[in-house]
Amino acid sequence: MIHTDALHRHLYATDASIFREIPAGVAYPKDADDIKALIRHAREHGLSLIPRSAGTSLAGQCVGTGIVVDISKYLTKVLEINAEERWVRVQPGVIRDELNVFLKPHGLFFAPNTSTSNRCMLGGMVGNNSCGTTSLVYGSTRDHVLALHTVLSDGSGGAFQGALARAFEEKCRGTGLEAELYRQIREMLAPPEVQAEIRAQYPKPEIHRRNTGYAVDLLLRSNLFTPGGPDFNFCTILTGSEGTLALPPKLRCTSNRCLHHTM
Ligand SMILES: Cc1cc2nc3c(=O)[nH]c(=O)nc-3n(C[C@H](O)[C@H](O)[C@H](O)COP(=O)(O)OP(=O)(O)OC[C@H]3O[C@@H](n4cnc5c(N)ncnc54)[C@H](O)[C@@H]3O)c2cc1C
Numbered sequence: 001m002i003h004t005d006a007l008h009r010h011l012y013a014t015d016a017s018i019f020r021e022i023p024a025g026v027a028y029p030k031d032a033d034d035i036k037a038l039i040r041h042a043r044e045h046g047l048s049l050i051p052r053s054a055g056t057s058l059a060g061q062c063v064g065t066g067i068v069v070d071i072s073k074y075l076t077k078v079l080e081i082n083a084e085e086r087w088v089r090v091q092p093g094v095i096r097d098e099l100n101v102f103l104k105p106h107g108l109f110f111a112p113n114t115s116t117s118n119r120c121m122l123g124g125m126v127g128n129n130s131c132g133t134t135s136l137v138y139g140s141t142r143d144h145v146l147a148l149h150t151v152l153s154d155g156s157g158g159a160f161q162g163a164l165a166r167a168f169e170e171k172c173r174g175t176g177l178e179a180e181l182y183r184q185i186r187e188m189l190a191p192p193e194v195q196a197e198i199r200a201q202y203p204k205p206e207i208h209r210r211n212t213g214y215a216v217d218l219l220l221r222s223n224l225f226t227p228g229g230p231d232f233n234f235c236t237i238l239t240g241s242e243g244t245l246a247l248p249p250k251l252r253c254t255s256n257r258c259l260h261h262t263m
Contacts (some may be wrong), residue, residue: 001027002025002026002027002038002041002067003025003026003027004024004025008025008026009022009023009024009025009026010022011026012026012052012068012070013063014063015052015055015056015057015060015061015062015063016055016056016057016058017057017058017059017060017061017063018060019060019063020063021060021063021064021065022065023050023063023064023065023066023067023068024047024065024066024067025067025068026067026068026070027067027068027069027070028070028071028073028074029069029071029074029075030074030075031074031075032149032151032157035069035151035247036151036155038067038069039151039153039154039155039247040155041067042066042067043153047066047067048064048065048066048067049066049067049069049243049247050062050063050064050066050067050068050069050243051069051071051123051127051243051247052068052069052070052071052072052124053070053071053072053092053093053120053121053122053123053124053127054072054095054116054119054120054121054124055124056116056119056120056124057124057127057128061127061128061242061243069247071091071092071093071121071123072093072121073093074093075091075092075093075123076091076093076094076095077090077091077094078090078091078094078099078102079091081102081103081106083106083107083108086108087146087252087253088102088103088108088110088252088253089251089252090122090251090252090253091122091123092121092122092123092124092126092251093121093122093123094121094122095118095119095120095121096110096112096113096114096117096118096120096121096122096125097117097118099122110122110144110253111134111137111138111139111144112125112130112131112132112134112135112138112139112140112141112144113131113132113133113134113135114130114131114132115132117132122251122253123251125141126141126145126148126238126239126251127240127241127242127243128240128242129141129142129239129240131208135208139208140208141239141253142215142218142235142236142239142240144253145235145238145239145251145252145253146161146162146235146252146253147159147160147161147162147235147251147252148160148161148234148235148238148239148246148251148252149251150238150246150247151246151247152177152178152181152246153177153246154177156176156177156178157178158177158178158181158234158246159178160233160234160235160238161233161235161252162230162231162232162233162235163231163232163233164231165223165224165232168182168186168224168232172186181234185219185234186224188216189216189219189220189225190225195220195225198216198217198220199217199220202216202217205217214237214240214241214245215236215237215239215240216237218236218237219232219236219237222236
């Protein structure tokens with residue numbers, strides 16, 4: 001259901017930024033099927049979707065004239081934990097500090113530590129690659145996302161995680177939008193002149209948190225393009241893409257051992 005009454009539209013006209021736009025409507029999806037239905041509806045009516053978790057972003061990311069998709073109401077579950085392998089699978093509306101309360105008995109914690117950690121949610125942290133006081137030691141959210149289960153713009157599912165070169169080639173041979181994305185990124189990043197331009201023009205790699213554009217330079221560091229690099233992982237650019245590439249109803253992230261963390 002999409003709420004188009006004046007109250008809902010005015011309530012969601014602002015976030016933590018200075019901007020204000022009255023959206024066309026507001027929706028509270030309960031699962032991936034609801035998100036698929038929203039994507040279908042938005043395509044049919046030429047509207048954009050604006051994913052929103054806690055809405056604490058500062059640059060107007062959750063404000064716009066399309067349909068605000070508030071995932072904070074229903075998509076709030078921790079789905080699975082593997083303490084031995086130190087990962088946890090969650091829905092995007094899990095609050096960062098509540099995740100750490102859940103992880104504490106396992107001697108683990110999710111490291112990125114924003115000032116808004118008592119309300120910001122994992123979906124939003126992935127959306128804007130959040131970091132915070134611990135980032136020099138533990139890195140930003142991007143460094144902790146292992147896999148994203150997403151819904152893509154045609155309503156199909158896209159499950160993204162690290163892929164060895166052989167698995168990447170298998171993905172490219174598949175059908176549907178997900179396979180198309182793997183083929184496209186390979187074609188786009190393969191030409192040496194493109195690679196040279198990206199390496200020359202992107203901000204310095206030492207600047208850890210930078211959300212000005214998709215982090216395709218980091219994809220170039222994968223072993224697909226740079227021998228000895230990490231496995232290719234689309235989560236690298238999905239994290240920090242501000243909800244513009246896909247809408248994840250589920251994600252899997254690493255947890256650190258509680259050695260330096262105080263909560
Ligand atoms: C006082 C204050 C202090 C702050 N301090 C910090 C700080 O220390 N470090 C820091 O990094 N940031 C900080 N921020 C910014 C912000 O609070 C954080 O980045 C926070 O992690 C964002 O989380 P959120 O749940 O509010 O995301 P939202 O603002 O709701 O969303 C963030 C982005 O992710 C997208 N998004 C949300 N959910 C999904 C989804 N399910 N699928 C796809 N895209 C999605 C949104 O469209 C948006 O582009 C601060 C903000 C304030 C107001």
